[in-house]
Amino acid sequence: MKSGRFWAWFVFLLGAAYFFIPLIATIEFSLRMRRGVYSFDAYKVVLGDSQFQATFMFSVIVAVFTILLGVLIVVPTAYWIRLRLPQIRPIVEFITLLPLVIPAIVIVFGYIRMYGSNSPLPFLGSNLGANALLVIGYAALALPYMYRAVDTGLRTIDVRTLTEAAQILGAGWGTIITRVILPNVLIAVLSGAFLTFAIVIGEFTMASLLNRPAFGPYLQNLVANRAYEPAALSIIAFIITWGCMSLIQILSRFAPKSANRPN
Amino acid sequence: MTDLSLSNKAIAGKTAPPAEARSLRLPTQWLGVTPFFVFAVMFLILPTLYLMLGAFQNEAGEFTFANIVALFSANIVAAYWISIKVSLASSLIGAFAGLAIAIAIVRGGLPNWIRSATLTFSGVASNFAGVPLAFAFIATLGRLGLVTVLLNTLIGLNLYAHGFNLLSFWGLTITYVYFQIPLMVVIIVPAIDGLKREWAEAAATLGATQAQYWRMVVIPVLWPSFLGTVILLFANAFGAIATAYALTGSSLNIVPILLYAQIRGDVLHNAHLGYAIAFGMIFITGLANIFYIWFRTRSERWLK
Numbered sequence: 001m002k003s004g005r006f007w008a009w010f011v012f013l014l015g016a017a018y019f020f021i022p023l024i025a026t027i028e029f030s031l032r033m034r035r036g037v038y039s040f041d042a043y044k045v046v047l048g049d050s051q052f053q054a055t056f057m058f059s060v061i062v063a064v065f066t067i068l069l070g071v072l073i074v075v076p077t078a079y080w081i082r083l084r085l086p087q088i089r090p091i092v093e094f095i096t097l098l099p100l101v102i103p104a105i106v107i108v109f110g111y112i113r114m115y116g117s118n119s120p121l122p123f124l125g126s127n128l129g130a131n132a133l134l135v136i137g138y139a140a141l142a143l144p145y146m147y148r149a150v151d152t153g154l155r156t157i158d159v160r161t162l163t164e165a166a167q168i169l170g171a172g173w174g175t176i177i178t179r180v181i182l183p184n185v186l187i188a189v190l191s192g193a194f195l196t197f198a199i200v201i202g203e204f205t206m207a208s209l210l211n212r213p214a215f216g217p218y219l220q221n222l223v224a225n226r227a228y229e230p231a232a233l234s235i236i237a238f239i240i241t242w243g244c245m246s247l248i249q250i251l252s253r254f255a256p257k258s259a260n261r262p263n
Numbered sequence: 264m265t266d267l268s269l270s271n272k273a274i275a276g277k278t279a280p281p282a283e284a285r286s287l288r289l290p291t292q293w294l295g296v297t298p299f300f301v302f303a304v305m306f307l308i309l310p311t312l313y314l315m316l317g318a319f320q321n322e323a324g325e326f327t328f329a330n331i332v333a334l335f336s337a338n339i340v341a342a343y344w345i346s347i348k349v350s351l352a353s354s355l356i357g358a359f360a361g362l363a364i365a366i367a368i369v370r371g372g373l374p375n376w377i378r379s380a381t382l383t384f385s386g387v388a389s390n391f392a393g394v395p396l397a398f399a400f401i402a403t404l405g406r407l408g409l410v411t412v413l414l415n416t417l418i419g420l421n422l423y424a425h426g427f428n429l430l431s432f433w434g435l436t437i438t439y440v441y442f443q444i445p446l447m448v449v450i451i452v453p454a455i456d457g458l459k460r461e462w463a464e465a466a467a468t469l470g471a472t473q474a475q476y477w478r479m480v481v482i483p484v485l486w487p488s489f490l491g492t493v494i495l496l497f498a499n500a501f502g503a504i505a506t507a508y509a510l511t512g513s514s515l516n517i518v519p520i521l522l523y524a525q526i527r528g529d530v531l532h533n534a535h536l537g538y539a540i541a542f543g544m545i546f547i548t549g550l551a552n553i554f555y556i557w558f559r560t561r562s563e564r565w566l567k
Contacts, residue, residue, distance in 0.1 A: 106311065237391075
């Protein structure tokens with residue numbers, strides 16, 4: 001067992017070195033903008049860049065709409081399947097897994113061909129339409145994660161009893177979903193939301209191919225043209241991802257403990 | 264609670280409305296899932312089908328295999344080949360390294376905080392891809408990267424003089440591994456947790472050595488979820504584009520970058536050949552995922 005523990009430490013430290021050295025190298029590089037001394041100049045330049053602020057705000061707004069659309073599609077569906085249509089669960093689960101099978105670049109390629117400005121549904125004919133299509137595309141990308149999060153949340157509550165109790169008290173379907181079901185799975189929805197946010201905020205492929213002024217293409221452009229600013233932005237992106245994941249961890253502590261076994 | 268809802272179900276079953284009344288209710292029954300299906304058909308299934316059908320049509324809309332045959336030209340085969348090599352190498356390295364780390368933190372007798380810290384970090388790193396990741400590796404192993412410079416000044420080892428290049432097969436693989444290992448850790452740790460203590464005790468009672476316990480219990484139980492995750496990692500790397508694009512521009516000819524260039528500017532001068540490349544990508548990741556689902560259902564049987 002002694003040697004076992006030695007190997008465990010060895011593997012762990014080796015892994016830690018692989019994961020931390022690139023981060024350290026990036027931090028070190030990001031601080032070197034002023035010749036000879038370490039400084040936060042790169043961060044100041046990046047955060048003060050109006051294009052950074054504009055693209056970042058754009059991506060944040062897109063992420064918020066993506067989350068809203070995802071919740072709007074996933075929560076009623078997952079609820080209804082638990083309550084009334086358990087027989088179509090395999091079909092729905094299969095569809096939610098599709099975005100893992102179909103690469104994002106293929107999905108967006110399909111959009112460009114199907115919803116171009118000459119098509120019956122010309123999403124790409126206007127700015128607003130293209131933004132909407134980007135939100136839709138991101139909601140499709142996030143579908144596997146959102147659905148799984150919400151479905152796991154629903155598993156921990158007694159959907160049928162809650163619904164019947166609400167109905168006895170005279171609630172309609174809208175009230176049941178927004179005031180009974182949603183608050184009960186709010187933590188699950190929020191962890192799906194933060195994961196969606198982490199995926200959307202730096203996404204490059206869809207935003208670039210739909211010509212949207214998002215954060216991902218801006219980053220890409222910066223890497224090609226600048227030296228120190230991309231390093232600072234990489235660190236900022238890492239901190240944002242880290243923040244989202246920590247929030248999910250913290251939220252999961254508040255999630256109701258279930259008698260059913262989650263898997 | 265359970266009893267109540269069960270008896271409710273029984274009562275509901277007994278007083279079920281006659282067939283006509285039920286068929287009247289059918290439309291509202293399906294109304295609840297309509298938005299989902301409309302969304303899925305319009306924005307997932309139809310766009311994909313459109314490309315897949317387009318792969319088997321020529322410019323005039325007639326059925327043809329010419330686009331699929333054209334996929335086998337040297338340039339495109341080379342792109343698929345390097346994509347498959349990078350995906351396979353990064354998924355295998357990621358899977359074995361991830362498994363080793365998972366076993367170390369679950370079974371290695373390390374302090375408890377290391378386990379939770381590693382899991383949190385894995386959640387972050389598995390989502391840390393694209394441009395920032397590419398830049399982190401440029402800052403580490405690029406020509407002026409920290410490790411490149413340190414190796415050169417400290418022990419006089421010049422990586423680039425020895426043929427290493429970040430903008431190559433190995434450079435891309437070592438970068439992809441950064442999100443592959445954490446993904447493996449996140450998925451495989453619950454599977455290792457699922458190994459019941461009773462199995463180890465039962466094996467020990469029957470006189471098994473530690474090696475026999477691993478060979479006859481642990482490996483057969485973990486095998487399906489391990490293999491399944493390798494396949495998921497493969498598909499994950501195969502569809503990735505942002506990291507490679509930021510790292511190599513268009514100098515490394517992998518399939519997603521080829522398709523990206525085709526969508527941007529029709530570099531192949533044949534729109535339907537672009538559809539065929541998309542079809543080929545779905546074919547490969549689809550095949551991989553069919554195996555994944557098959558292995559996962561097999562492994563879940565044990566971990567219940």
